[in-house]
């Protein structure tokens with residue numbers, strides 16, 4: 001099997017953390033999201049992966065090179081962003097016309113069995129088959145209406161909640177027949193959801209396959225934190241400590257939590273539940289971190305509390321600081337002693353913050 005992964009978005013909803021790394025390289029339980037996806041694809045029998053890249057493409061080349069986990073890896077670079085359909089057309093030469101292939105939104109964490117979707121696609125002889133996930137509120141997604149035979153009769157992108165034809169949401173995982181290349185114009189931005197799928201539905205060539213299991217879109221901070229929690233629950237389960245972790249005996253690690261290599265945690269700190277502490281981080285005395293993602297190299301000083309937040313690489317958080325729910329601290333930012341960032345405050349990379357902020361906002 002071949003797979004193309006859309007990896008070139010700007011991830012504006014995850015700024016400021018996405019100012020310094022592409023979304024697919026955000027760590028989940030201390031490993032980039034893309035590592036989890038590639039592992040899954042290799043298990044599903046994929047032999048060749050095309051990474052459709054644009055924003056920060058060098059980061060992918062540097063990390064993965066030309067092969068990984070027994071799969072050949074190609075980087076298909078766009079001159080300008082081509083949306084969700086254009087990158088597939090752009091990779092036509094690399095994908096070829098021999099057989100159906102997988103196409104994935106790269107910002108999804110799932111334990112989906114891709115080979116099952118391929119099987120369904122071939123059974124129906126479809127041009128495209130979409131994996132569908134049942135959601136409570138379909139208004140944020142592309143929504144499909146299916147016949148009993150799983151043919152999509154209608155595909156509507158982000159319908160108002162009351163007008164949604166079902167609660168089956170586009171999971172961002174497709175099998176596409178090479179015929180799809182005839183439906184995607186070349187050399188411009190194309191939305192596969194808005195321009196291609198509705199046309200295929202009209203022609204009776206679009207099928208759906210609903211599934212249950214782990215599925216989450218990490219595109220927004222809540223989704224990113226939730227993905228981390230879900231993996232901690234399903235993969236890590238208890239707690240996992242990396243190599244050369246130095247920890248005082250009075251430290252409490254609450255399951256499930258992951259602590260990376262070379263982390264130092266000083267006395268009476270409580271870490272977890274649902275914390276991912278990146279390598280080389282230093283946590284001082286009496287620190288409290290829960291339901292949070294701490295990137296590598298962060299320093300969190302004595303008696304500081306971090307709850308429901310994301311702290312970017314090499315940030316320095318002072319003493320007796322409070323970082324609350326939904327806060328995102330950019331790489332290398334400095335939060336000075338005694339500052340409170342109450343909720344949903346984002347801090348740009350390298351910014352120094354000396355005063356507390358109690359309302360949601362962005363510190364540029």
Ligand code: GTP
Pocket residue numbers: 006007008009010011012013014023052053054078080081082083084087104105106107219
């Ligand atoms: P936001 O700016 O926060 O909406 O994020 P995004 O730019 O990643 O957009 P979105 O979440 O809709 O993207 C879904 C998937 O498509 C992600 O895996 C993106 O990396 C990818 N993607 C979005 N736009 C492009 C593009 O122009 N080129 C490529 N190659 N991939 C894209």
